Amino acid sequence: MSQKTGAIFLDRDGVINENSSDHVKSWDEFQFIPNAIRTICELTETGLPIFVVTNQAAVNRGLMSVETLNDIHSRMLSIISGQGGKITKVYFCPHDNHEKCNCRKPEPGMLLQAAEEYNIDLKKSFMVGDAWTDIAAGRAVGAHGILLMTGRGRWNVATSWDKFGMDMSAAVDVADAAYIVKEHLAGRPVNTTDRLKNAFRMGLRSQEAWVL
Ligand SMILES: [Mg+2]
Ligand SMILES: [Zn+2]
Secondary structure, three states: OOOOEOOEEEOOEOOOEOOOOOOOOOHHHOOEOOOHHHHHHHHHOOOOOEEEEEEOOOOOOOOOOHHHHHHHHHHHHHHHHHOOOOOOEEEEEOOOHHHOOOOOOOOOHHHHHHHHHHOEOHHHOEEEEOOHHHHHHHHHOOOEEEEEOOOOHHHOHHHHHHHHOOOOEEEOOHHHHHHHHHHHHOOOOOOOOHHHHHHHHHHOOOOOHHHO
16 A cells, blocks of 8 residues: 655745736746745655646636646746756646636645646645635645735735634745745644744734734
C-alpha cells in the first residue's frame, strides 16, 4: 500500500502574478509578484508536487482565447523552471459563474482532478490563495488554506475569518505562506507569521490589535 503524498495548490492571480480587476488577458499583462518565483523554487524543494488552480472566466466571457491562456501558462512555467522551480500542472476553470460547473472555485473540482491524476492525498495538502473562494475550495476537500494579503487578500480576510474562523492560516505573501507550509510539514503547525502580525499592528489601533 503506497503512501499518498500531499500537494501544494497555488491560486494564480494575486499569488504568483499581480491581480487585475480587468483579468490578465495576455502575456503583456502578466506581471510576477516579487518573490513568487523564488518561493516556488523553495516550495519545489519540499518534494511535494505543486499545482496551479486558477479561475479564468475571461475565457468563456469571450475576453481571451484558450490558446492565449495556454500561452501565458507556458511562458510562466518556462520562466519558473528556468530558475529551478517545478509546477507539475496548471489547472484552469474557463467557466463563468452562471454555468454552475464543479471546477470554478469555491468548488473543489480542480483539486479533485489533480488528486485523481497524481494520486494526491488532499487532506495532507495546502491551498494558497488571495480569496475566500480559494480557502473554501481547499476546505471542501480537507486541504489547509492559507490566505495571502497580496492581490485581493486584504478585502477577503474578514470574510474568510467569518466563514472559516481560525481553521485557516493567513500570510503576507506567497513567500510567507511557504514558511507556514514548511512549519506544518515539520510538525509545527502555525496559523500566521510574524511578518503578518507586524503588518497588521502597523495598520491597527492598539485596541484592535488584540485579535491578532
Ligand atoms: Mg486570486
Ligand atoms: Zn469550471
